Amino acid sequence: MTEAPPQVNRPNIWERMKTSVSSGWEKFTGALGRGRDRVQDFAVEARAFVGAGVQGIRDRAEAVIGEVKGDFDGGVKQTLRNLGETVSVAGKSLWERVKTIGERVKDKVEGVKTRCQELGVGPGLVSKFRDGIDRVRQLPADISVLRAQKEDEKIAAMDKTAVALNPDNEEEYEVLRRFSRVYPQMNERCTQLQNRAQKLYQRVETARKAKHDLENERADARKVKKLADEASKAKYKAATTLSAA
Amino acid sequence: MRVDEAKKLIGDLSFATEVNEKANEILFGLADDYVLDDERIDKLTALIDLEIEMAQIEADACEQTSQAMGDFLKEVDTASEKAAVEIDQLTENVINQGKQKLQQTIGEETVVK
Numbered sequence: 001m002t003e004a005p006p007q008v009n010r011p012n013i014w015e016r017m018k019t020s021v022s023s024g025w026e027k028f029t030g031a032l033g034r035g036r037d038r039v040q041d042f043a044v045e046a047r048a049f050v051g052a053g054v055q056g057i058r059d060r061a062e063a064v065i066g067e068v069k070g071d072f073d074g075g076v077k078q079t080l081r082n083l084g085e086t087v088s089v090a091g092k093s094l095w096e097r098v099k100t101i102g103e104r105v106k107d108k109v110e111g112v113k114t115r116c117q118e119l120g121v122g123p124g125l126v127s128k129f130r131d132g133i134d135r136v137r138q139l140p141a142d143i144s145v146l147r148a149q150k151e152d153e154k155i156a157a158m159d160k161t162a163v164a165l166n167p168d169n170e171e172e173y174e175v176l177r178r179f180s181r182v183y184p185q186m187n188e189r190c191t192q193l194q195n196r197a198q199k200l201y202q203r204v205e206t207a208r209k210a211k212h213d214l215e216n217e218r219a220d221a222r223k224v225k226k227l228a229d230e231a232s233k234a235k236y237k238a239a240t241t242l243s244a245a
Numbered sequence: 246m247r248v249d250e251a252k253k254l255i256g257d258l259s260f261a262t263e264v265n266e267k268a269n270e271i272l273f274g275l276a277d278d279y280v281l282d283d284e285r286i287d288k289l290t291a292l293i294d295l296e297i298e299m300a301q302i303e304a305d306a307c308e309q310t311s312q313a314m315g316d317f318l319k320e321v322d323t324a325s326e327k328a329a330v331e332i333d334q335l336t337e338n339v340i341n342q343g344k345q346k347l348q349q350t351i352g353e354e355t356v357v358k
Contacts, residue, residue, distance in 0.1 A: 024325030031329040035336035042340050046347055060350040068343035075335035079328050086324035090317050097313040101306055108302045115295050119288075122263035129261075129299055136306045186314055193311035200304030203259075204297050210254050211293045217246040218286050
């Protein structure tokens with residue numbers, strides 16, 4: 001049986017997590033739900049099996065039920081610890097990559113600033129541009145809840161993740177709530193970024209084409225001017241020759 | 246290129262406000278049929294270059310960040326799937342062990358009787 005949070009004022013996060021996050025997470029929560037159901041069914045079947053037998057048998061059956069529950073909970077905790085560690089490591093790696101992107105962009109922003117000054121373009125553009133880039137860098141900030149800088153924080157974060165599926169504790173419930181929000185938000189933002197990148201690349205292409213057209217026009221104008229100059233020179237030369245003759 | 250053609254070209258590019266102001270400044274006071282001289286064309290192409298540079302920087306940042314986030318999500322997804330398989334296996338093992346222990350318990354009790 002799936003242990004949904006019993007509190008009445010809480011949204012049914014257990015159900016939401018099954019439907020709103022990744023297929024992997026969906027499979028995971030599904031497996032957990034199935035596992036808990038089967039452990040519960042085992043307890044019911046075991047009690048029915050020993051029935052109204054002697055007290056000794058019933059006591060032993062209860063001990064076996066307790067062992068099964070204990071083994072299952074222990075195994076779940078270990079699996080969650082491993083999962084928490086993977087998420088933590090992946091989150092840290094993501095954070096580093098975004099930091100590197102930010103550092104690379106920093107120099108380029110300075111280059112744009114210089115170009116704007118040279119061209120006499122208003123300084124507002126640089127700050128707007130910088131804000132735009134900063135927003136990109138801040139997008140994965142939600143993962144800060146899952147990343148940890150220090151080793152002890154990392155272990156604490158993993159422990160929290162490991163027990164996160166016990167909704168009785170407020171703090172643990174909060175971790176679960178955050179975890180359930182991180183994935184769909186990240187997924188959505190990832191798509192937003194891809195769309196923005198596509199739009200910008202399209203803009204680059206349009207601007208390149210416009211520049212090309214402008215330069216072609218100039219080249220054509222130069223050719224026309226050159227031809228006109230040559231014609232004029234030829235006309236002058238002819239006139240001079242005629243006049244000399 | 247004539248001024249009216251240049252204005253259309255700039256309009257189609259949807260420059261940032263500040264760049265647009267500068268482009269209008271370059272074309273200010275010129276008749277629509279005036280053919281742009283080299284100096285003005287140079288200034289306009291420099292503005293287009295600036296626009297290209299900014300869009301390229303932001304596009305690359307968006308693309309790279311999006312890729313990094315995608316990799317993170319994929320990794321979490323794969324790890325969750327692996328955890329699901331582990332939980333299914335765990336369930337199978339603990340239930341089978343429980344059944345064996347229960348059978349053993351009943352058996353021992355029967356033997357004692």
